[in-house]
Amino acid sequence: MLKQFSQKWLMLISLLTITALVAACSNSGSNNGNNKDHSATPGSTSTSTSTPPPLYTIKVYTKTQLNVKSSDETDVGKFIKDKFNIVFDYVPYVGDYNEKNNLMLATADYPEIIELSGNEIVKKYIDANALVALDDYLPDSREFTEVYKEQIPLWRISEDKKLYKWETQTPTVFDFAAPNAPDMAVRTDALEKQGWPNLESEDDWVNFLKTAMEQFPTTNGLKTIGLVAPFGAPWGISGVAGILYEKGPDYTGIAGNAGVIFNHTTDKYExxxxxxxxxxxxxxxNRLYREGILDKESFTDTPVQNLEKLSSGRALAQWYYLNFPTANAALQKAAHPEMQYIRLPIRTNEQAAAKAPRLFMEQLTNPFNSVAITKKAKDPKRIFELINWAASEEGQLIIQSGLKDIHYTIKDGKREPTQLFIDAIKDEKNAKISGYLNFLGKRDVRAADGELYALGSIPRITDEFTLTDRQKEAYKKLGWSNSAEYWLKNGKGVNTGIVPSITNDPKSAEGLTEQKMTELRSKTTVNLIMADSEEEFEKIWTNLNKEYEKLNPQTVVDKYNKSYQEAKAGLAK
Structure with missing residues (x-):
């Protein structure tokens, strides 16, 4: 996935999966079931003292926009308040998250805990002496040091080699990553009209959409749109316009959407x-554009405009699978459940014909979900005691699945959602009432019971309680056993190792060149897509490459590969 887009994507997913829902049900009674046994697992931090510590209210800046102001508005937040006497107040944001990070640093107006998008901004905070070094707390943090023993050396990115951060949503296993693949959203009535085809290749999609536009020239009195795309978003053209590369057997989006791509087969940057x-x-x-299928407003549309076109049913399909659960709710409300969208795959013709497995990132590190304690913290030790607990089996289960006997029960050794939990999934308004505690450290891996910690990300639960009847019907007609079947059957995981930690200093010669490479590619991509013919496309492509070579891009690729090899050698010592 793309680094920048990935965070937006994961933010949306966290509002629609139980990763964000586990804390959602705040109407279950004044004691919230906390008289039940939720004691810490052996070795986890205990806060039991003869005199409870004073209430500690901590300001946190996270990427997710919330419908709560404080963590104790949720069951899980109340549990943490009871256990640690800690409450989180969330600092809201609008606009660009990274810009806000930079502004906070420039004005020294940052909260006690902050999420930072990437090692570059983390280093800026370290250089400004804004972050607390965590090393002194590690000897007393057995849970944290054990579960993150592979990551901690990679998180030491400062010149003094001290630990200033942890990361969330890492590590990640294949059966978490694959079901969340953002590919294509498509209207189910259009699929039904053409006999429920299983679409995959470029040709499949062009032929399907061309026919569907003939079959559905208008939708609710408005001209039907073939395909919408969020190219107007900051990450749009630079990120998702070229992203068919990550649907094959060699690449994932782990290197981001700037100057380089990482080839997992050759173990090199390209x-x-x-x-x-x-x-x-x-x-x-370009083919979609020339066929009149691609929405011409895609070049200025963001996910917000895409959602509007999906919610009205005007769009037959959407590139890069965003927000269609919200659109489905709108279509249901408008008495058009037959138009609801499902997710289907997209690959190049060659990738589809070769039938090679598609790679999915099993991330060892995730710098774009970095979290740190700042020098504004009144009691970093107490904060890290909570971080250590969050790393434990109990902590992960509570953060990602909620409270036993409130949000889930145990049946035949497996977690099963309660009705309260199910209602939170189905009620979008209620689902957004979340304490969003992922910043404490969320691992997208399997729990001791063999299933994912995130109860709502387990396919047997996800489909049962998040798919509408129309979506279930559509997947059944396609012959799928569940909504993630294609990606689970046709994909495999690849360990991304230290790749996400390799970056160029933006102020270095290579860093400045990489910016120019990305800008030139992005600027010319629009012209390529809007070319009048294949001949015109090739002419623009040739001219682009001539201008591109003047930047000497190979120096950037070489620098990445050199840094990568040096980093691997350093870890091997």
Whole structure:
């Protein structure tokens, strides 16, 4: 996945899966079931003292926009208040998250805990002496040091080699990543009209959408749109326009959407623009544009405008699978459940024909979900005691599945959601009432019972309680046993190792060149997509590459590979 987009994507997912829902049900009674046995697992931090510590209210800046102001508005937040006497107050934000991070640093107006998007901004905070070094707390934090023993050396990114951060949503296993693949959303009535085809290749999609536009020239009195895309978002053109490269057997989006792509087969970085599947992705969109399928407003549309077109049913499909559960609710309310959307895959013609497994990132690190304690913290030790508990089996289960006997019960050794939990999934308004405690450290892996910690991400539960009747019908007609079947059957996990931690200093010669490489590619992509013919496309492509080579892009690729090899050698010592 793309680094920048990935965070937006994961933010949306956290509002729609139980990762964010576990804390959602705040109407279950004044004691919230906390008289039940939720004692810490052996070795986890205990806060039991003869005199309870004073209430500690901590300001937190997270990426997720919330409908709560304080963590103790939720059951899980109340549990943490009872156990640690800690409450989190959330600092709201609007606009660009990274810009806010930079502004907070410039004005020294940052909260006690802050999420930071990437090692670059983390280093800025370290250089400004704004973060607390965590090393002194590690000897007393057995849970944290054990579960993150592979990550901690990679998190030491400062020149003094001290630990200033942890990361959330890492590590990640295949059966968590694959079901969340953002590919295509498509209207189910259009699928039904054409006999429920299983779409996969470029040709499949072009032919399907071309026919569907003929079959559905208008929708609710408005002209039907073939495909919408969020190219107007900051990460749009630079990120998802060329992303067919990550649907095959060699690449994932782990290196981001700047100058390079990482090849997992060769274990090397490559020039983004020179990866063949990137050009194929641009040519695919040019084909859609020339066929009149691609919405011409896609170049200025963000996910907000995409959602509007999905919610009215005007769009037959959406590129990169965003927000359609919200659109489905709108269509249901408008008495058009037959138009609801489901998710289907997309690959290049060659990828589909080769039938090679598609790679999914099993992330060892995730710098774009970095979290740190700042020098504004009144009691960093108490904060880290909570972080250590969150790393434990009990902590992960409570953060990701909620409270036993309130949000889930145990049946035949497996967690089963309670009705309260199910209602939270189904009620979008209630589902957003979340304490969002992922910043404490969320691991997208399996619990001791063999299933994912995130109860709502387990396929047998996800489909049962999040899919509408229409969606269930559609997948059944397609012959799928569950909504993630294609990706689970046709994918495999790849350990991304230290790849996410490799970056160029933006002020270095290579860093400045990489910015120019990305800007030139992004600026020209629109012209490529809007080319009048294949010949015109090739002419623009040739001219782009001529200008591109003047930047000497190979120096950037070489720098990445050198840094990567040095980092691996350093870890091996």
């Amino acid at each position: 020039d983004y623009l020179k990866v063949p599947d990137v050009k194929k992705s641009f040519k695919f969109f």
